[in-house]
Amino acid sequence: MKKRLNGAVTVLFSFVLVLLLSLVLVSVESARQQAAAAVLQTEVSLAMDSLAGQYYTPLFDRYGIYGIYGEDAKKSLEAYLKGSVNPLADLPEDYSGDRSSGYGFAFSGTEINISKQLHMLDLDGDLVRNQMISAGAVNGAEDLVEELLETLGILKEQETGMLLFEEKAKSEEKLTAMDLLIMKLITALDGIPTNYGGIVCDQDGKVKPERYFAKTLVAFEPTRQSVAVDSFAMFMYLLPEYNNLLTLTELLREDREDYEENRSGEEQTDWRFAERDTIRSMLDRTIKKNEETISILSQLILLQEELKPLLSEYREKLEEADGMLSDEWKEALGESIDTMQKYAGKNDFYDFRAMRLRVEKNRDILKNVRNCFEEYAESTTENWREKLERTEEEAKKLSFEGLTIHYTGMRKSMSVKESLWNGFKNILLQGLTSGILDSDGMSVKKMTAWQLPSNTFGLDAFDLFDLSFDNIGGVGETNFWKAIKEFRFSEIASLLRQGAEALTEKVLLAGYVKTTFPDYMTEIVNEEENVLDYQIEYILFGKKSDPENLRRAAASILGIRFLLNVIHTFTNPIKKNQAMTTAIEIFGDSFPFLIKACTYIILFTWALQNTRLEAAEILKGKRVPFLVTTSSFQVSYDEILSMSKEKRMERAEQYEDAKGVAPGYGTYLTLFLLLFRERNIVFRSMDLMQEQICRSDNPDFRMADCLCGLAVSVRARLPGKYTGIPMIGPGEYDGCTVEATGTFLY
Numbered sequence: 001m002k003k004r005l006n007g008a009v010t011v012l013f014s015f016v017l018v019l020l021l022s023l024v025l026v027s028v029e030s031a032r033q034q035a036a037a038a039v040l041q042t043e044v045s046l047a048m049d050s051l052a053g054q055y056y057t058p059l060f061d062r063y064g065i066y067g068i069y070g071e072d073a074k075k076s077l078e079a080y081l082k083g084s085v086n087p088l089a090d091l092p093e094d095y096s097g098d099r100s101s102g103y104g105f106a107f108s109g110t111e112i113n114i115s116k117q118l119h120m121l122d123l124d125g126d127l128v129r130n131q132m133i134s135a136g137a138v139n140g141a142e143d144l145v146e147e148l149l150e151t152l153g154i155l156k157e158q159e160t161g162m163l164l165f166e167e168k169a170k171s172e173e174k175l176t177a178m179d180l181l182i183m184k185l186i187t188a189l190d191g192i193p194t195n196y197g198g199i200v201c202d203q204d205g206k207v208k209p210e211r212y213f214a215k216t217l218v219a220f221e222p223t224r225q226s227v228a229v230d231s232f233a234m235f236m237y238l239l240p241e242y243n244n245l246l247t248l249t250e251l252l253r254e255d256r257e258d259y260e261e262n263r264s265g266e267e268q269t270d271w272r273f274a275e276r277d278t279i280r281s282m283l284d285r286t287i288k289k290n291e292e293t294i295s296i297l298s299q300l301i302l303l304q305e306e307l308k309p310l311l312s313e314y315r316e317k318l319e320e321a322d323g324m325l326s327d328e329w330k331e332a333l334g335e336s337i338d339t340m341q342k343y344a345g346k347n348d349f350y351d352f353r354a355m356r357l358r359v360e361k362n363r364d365i366l367k368n369v370r371n372c373f374e375e376y377a378e379s380t381t382e383n384w385r386e387k388l389e390r391t392e393e394e395a396k397k398l399s400f401e402g403l404t405i406h407y408t409g410m411r412k413s414m415s416v417k418e419s420l421w422n423g424f425k426n427i428l429l430q431g432l433t434s435g436i437l438d439s440d441g442m443s444v445k446k447m448t449a450w451q452l453p454s455n456t457f458g459l460d461a462f463d464l465f466d467l468s469f470d471n472i473g474g475v476g477e478t479n480f481w482k483a484i485k486e487f488r489f490s491e492i493a494s495l496l497r498q499g500a501e502a503l504t505e506k507v508l509l510a511g512y513v514k515t516t517f518p519d520y521m522t523e524i525v526n527e528e529e530n531v532l533d534y535q536i537e538y539i540l541f542g543k544k545s546d547p548e549n550l551r552r553a554a555a556s557i558l559g560i561r562f563l564l565n566v567i568h569t570f571t572n573p574i575k576k577n578q579a580m581t582t583a584i585e586i587f588g589d590s591f592p593f594l595i596k597a598c599t600y601i602i603l604f605t606w607a608l609q610n611t612r613l614e615a616a617e618i619l620k621g622k623r624v625p626f627l628v629t630t631s632s633f634q635v636s637y638d639e640i641l642s643m644s645k646e647k648r649m650e651r652a653e654q655y656e657d658a659k660g661v662a663p664g665y666g667t668y669l670t671l672f673l674l675l676f677r678e679r680n681i682v683f684r685s686m687d688l689m690q691e692q693i694c695r696s697d698n699p700d701f702r703m704a705d706c707l708c709g710l711a712v713s714v715r716a717r718l719p720g721k722y723t724g725i726p727m728i729g730p731g732e733y734d735g736c737t738v739e740a741t742g743t744f745l746y
Contacts, residue, residue: 033736036718040107041740044714047080048742056706058697063516063689064135065128066746067120067706077112077712107716118709118745121456125682127708131746132682133505136512160321161329167314168333174307175343176597181300186405188293189214191241192234207237212285214293214359219245219395245395248279253388276377283370290363297356304352307344332571336596354402362398369394435645436616437554443533443546453686453703454542510673513539513681517688520550521621521665531691539684540672557668558615565607568628578637579603609643610635616652623662709745
């Protein structure tokens with residue numbers, strides 16, 4: 001018999017209802033957790049935006065650069081999040097209302113972790129650089145772009161010629177060094193006094209040879225062709241200095257035989273001859289001169305080997321660029337190739353290897369002669385005649401074939417005042433910028449701070465066109481071509497080859513600097529507020545005082561103007577003929593390249609004088625034509641050595657602005673900003689920002705402490721709202737941890 005149970009269905013449905021209710025509540029709690037994560041993320045983003053809004057106003061108002069300074073990021077975020085993540089947290093203690101207001105997303109136990117902080121100086125200053133570029137775009141760089149387009153266009157037209165000119169300078173530097181060594185070779189080989197200008201004679205035109213040289217001793221009758229420098233005058237000067245070993249040994253033989261006939265037995269081991277010591281001394285000193293000659297020839301061979309690939313590469317580049325060069329460029333770049341080939345040993349014109357081999361043989365022969373002579377000198381027996389004959393036979397092996405140097409020019413010894421080349425040197429060595437800058441009214445402000453942003457890096461000065469002639473000497477010196485080569489024309493070409501995007505960023509960066517900082521030409525209303533008056537010059541050159549930076553700017557303008565003036569003087573046929581005529585009049589018939597070097601020195605100095613006049617005009621605020629032409633070239637040939645500072649400054653004051661492409665001082669600064677390293681520009685700009693704010697707002701301000709990027713993670717506890725759920729148990733579930741992240745980057 002079955003027993004009926006009352007309420008079974010009700011219990012069943014109660015259990016089902018509880019399960020359904022648990023499912024619903026768990027789903028609601030899960031959805032609540034997902035929504036809480038989104039709410040927390042929103043709150044963190046708002047807090048980060050609020051923190052980012054606390055930018056340092058002096059830095060932004062004055063320079064347009066965002067940065068947080070003097071803020072404790074973690075405490076600030078805690079304050080911003082406190083009320084938003086838990087609205088009940090700020091209720092007063094005596095609040096008697098309902099503390100469970102029904103707000104479903106009240107968090108507790110909020111933890112803030114800063115995972116990354118970026119400061120102004122981080123990432124090599126790229127964060128500030130990007131802000132400067134953005135600010136430059138906002139401020140507008142249209143005027144700068146328009147100003148530079150014509151200048152860059154002209155540079156582009158001259159790019160090929162300038163790069164080839166640089167390649168040519170590399171080769172001609174070797175040739176100039178070879179000329180100097182050849183001058184030394186003439187002295188070591190033939191005893192003829194020389195200096196960098198040629199053979200030196202006294203005021204009466206006479207040459208005084210050295211007593212000992214590599215050809216001092218001969219074993220044959222000396223002739224002009226076989227012994228001396230290939231000049232009859234030089235041969236006549238040298239003739240008294242030659243010493244024929246056979247003549248000396250014959251005298252020695254006669255004296256010895258006379259001695260042998262007249263000596264007594266007691267004097268048999270005690271004989272001496274003055275001729276013996278004389279010959280010994282001659283042999284020793286001549287051997288040393290041969291060693292010196294070998295050393296010089298070895299250096300010449302090394303230079304010759306270095307020249308050959310340079311010349312070959314230069315010829316190839318010149319042929320490749322044939323269609324891109326004007327006739328003037330072709331003439332200037334190709335005129336000395338034949339001379340270069342001679343110096344490289346074409347057609348055995350300078351066969352230094354054969355010369356060294358001959359001198360080495362002569363040195364070895366002289367050593368054998370000396371050994372034989374020592375055997376003779378020590379001999380007290382009757383076989384002394386045989387040993388003396390052996391000495392003479394060794395001496396007859398001497399030969400000077402192939403050791404003739406073709407040189408006929410002479411230069412008189414002159415006092416410093418009389419020397420034209422010393423006049424040129426004085427121009428080069430005097431203060432270049434002192435002749436173009438007017439010290440009246442120049443700012444003398446100096447930066448005294450040491451804890452600057454740029455001190456965090458070893459920023460090197462990058463004076464692309466800075467001129468320095470401290471080591472320039474006379475005609476033919478290697479330093480002359482070194483000075484030209486170091487203008488680094490390739491830096492301009494590198495700028496011109498940059499892509500549009502990179503060049504645009506450079507222009508915008510330059511635009512920011514130009515519109516934010518004053519320069520030498522800027523009229524300053526309140527000078528007392530500025531830490532430096534010539535701030536763009538500081539950004540470029542990094543010196544601590546206004547005068548130093550201005551002088552560097554002036555020297556750089558001199559450099560770029562000199563580049564253009566050299567191009568003109570070296571390619572203008574009239575000026576080249578005038579210079580060459582003067583060089584030939586002074587030095588006579590000489591080495592082909594030595595005459596060329598003399599001509600270059602005159603053209604070099606002429607270009608420098610015109611450059612200084614143009615630079616003085618530019619620093620007076622005048623606009624000078626960018627390209628140097630015959631009509632725009634201002635210094636006459638007679639003024640090369642005679643233009644004084646007073647005359648230069650007077651002409652600069654009277655100069656009227658040129659029309660067309662005629663950049664002023666500001667345009668050159670902009671060009672330098674485009675060419676100089678961006679990191680230097682950014683960090684030195686921060687130097688000025690820091691020092692200006694320290695002076696006017698906060699003496700403790702440091703750019704290094706400015707925060708411009710932050711990354712945080714936030715963990716918060718979300719209490720369980722539906723605790724004590726059936727089937728789970730009271731107090732078993734106490735909420736979950738919710739995470740959110742936040743970042744900002746200026």
